[in-house]
Amino acid sequence: MNHRTLLILCLFTCFASITDAADRKQPNIIYIMLDDAGYNDFGAMGSKHVQTPVFDRMAAEGMRFTDHYSGSCVCAPTRCVLMTGLHTGHCRRRDNQASANRNKTDENGLVFLQDEDLTVAEVMKQAGYVTGGIGKWGLGNPGFAGSPDKQGFDHFLGYLDQMHAHSYYTDWLWNDGQRMETNKRYSHYIFEEDTLRFIRENQGKPFFLYLPYTLPHGKYEIPADDPAYQIYQDKNWPQEVKNYAAMITRADMTVGKILDLLKELDIDDNTIVFYTSDNGPNPPFVNHLESNAPLSGIKRSLKEGGIRAAMTVRWPGVVPAGETSDFVWDMRDVFPTACDLAGTEAPSHLDGISVLPTLKGESQAARPHMYWEFPFRSQQAVRMGKWKGYREGTESPLQLFDLTSDPAEKHNVAGKHPKIVEQMETIMAQSHVPSEFWPLDSGKKKGKMKR
Known part of the structure; x- marks a missing residue:
């Protein structure tokens, strides 16, 4: 290997190291x-x-x-x-x-x-x-x-x-x-x-x-x-x-x-x-x-x-x-x-x-799904692909919406997709770890949304 080739290889190695360091910054x-x-x-x-x-x-x-x-x-x-x-x-x-x-x-x-x-x-x-x-x-x-x-x-x-x-x-x-x-x-x-x-x-x-x-x-x-x-x-x-x-x-x-x-x-x-x-x-x-x-x-x-x-x-x-x-x-x-x-x-x-x-x-x-809960009205929600599940109370019927065609959640299609509903109810049950400060109830108690 001649000196010129060695120099080129050294310069290339040095440049690669600098570039790699920059990538890791x-x-x-x-x-x-x-x-x-x-x-x-x-x-x-x-x-x-x-x-x-x-x-x-x-x-x-x-x-x-x-x-x-x-x-x-x-x-x-x-x-x-x-x-x-x-x-x-x-x-x-x-x-x-x-x-x-x-x-x-x-x-x-x-x-x-x-x-x-x-x-x-x-x-x-x-x-x-x-x-x-x-x-x-x-x-x-x-x-x-x-x-x-x-x-x-x-x-x-x-x-x-x-x-x-x-x-x-x-x-x-x-x-x-x-x-x-x-x-x-x-x-x-x-x-x-x-x-x-x-x-x-x-x-x-x-x-x-x-x-x-x-x-x-x-x-x-x-x-x-x-x-x-x-x-x-x-x-x-x-x-x-x-x-x-x-x-x-x-x-x-x-x-x-x-x-x-x-x-x-x-x-x-x-x-x-x-x-x-x-x-x-x-x-x-x-x-x-x-x-x-x-x-x-x-x-x-x-x-x-x-x-x-x-x-x-x-x-x-x-x-x-x-x-x-x-x-x-x-x-x-x-x-x-x-x-x-x-x-x-x-x-x-x-x-x-x-x-x-x-x-x-x-x-x-x-991701397979995302879960939220909020204690007021014991709300639970799941996003799973295009589907959104929502309910107020752990014993309340789940509402199901197709967010692709219904982003305003106006049309409950739960009755048409019982398997999706069942999956979401399982996700809700598995995702909720009880809190001593914010227990969820059946949803029979209702309150007014406040500011």
Whole structure:
């Protein structure tokens, strides 16, 4: 072998090693989740009323999902599913407040994560990531094992208690376990500033940044001089509807600043960004903005409008640009997907699967089924291929819908498909592990859906 050939081989080997190292580089992960924004509250999902140019841009530059779901139909259990990778038949927190054994909860009936609960933040931290959270936590108050600093977060700024999160002009927020005075500034402005600071300060390390922003959850309030509000101020809508739409647009503006900063810091190509919402909308916004169209159901319902969530994912050069996917997944899948991205093994007890192949545009086998439960009216739901099963009460007849032809779940076809119904009833029975705080009943007790 002559010297020239040897040199070429050495250069090729060196290049291959560099390329392989680049392929193995851990990407930054940013997960953005709005609060109570409906499936149809985003332009790229079909909204004719709410302006979300950054969501739409991400859909054009990445992948938009039509059949992505929330972890639950209200705030706290969705966050529990997302953090623990367990569905609502297995996870610790299954509603915002306990419906039984409240002597074992805090004074407000809140159930927090415990030391034995393993979160995605803990595993990301073990994998070498700097972990940050900004927004609404809702899974553990100060002094309890469920607080974010005890669940894997190097940094958390925001509301720990979900009731506290109902005020955007609070006197204080929690910042790394300490009270931080706010001078009653609009809290989202503080969140935006801290988000950009966290990215700047950690640009040289792999980071996992969880952004459960409180917008557009009530109270429906936004400064009148905010540019987002100016877009809607002259609309012939009730004031809370104008505020709600403006709050979504304001959050979207923040996402735009995040994307701009990633590009400025030259880490855009090594950062995957998820952008979604935590559950379905409330009634006023269905009426005026068609927030759950073309679905039925609202927040606190396991009908499609209560749990199907807008989602777009962007990662330049990896996630194919401009694609729309009907792959069925939800927030239990974030934990194993993050592990896959980080190059670390996912814990074996998780209910979710990694959807990284789908995100890369590769073919991926559909999962056999997905299960949800919610204690109010003892709701249970199963998605199995094109079929959706739903019932209110463990002894109630199961309703069956073909989502391909009936996404609004108007036509119960259970009588025509008894074998599908039987399969779903078996899934419901096997997927539900009883909770001392949220027992399911026969469904004979009925209540009114509330905001």
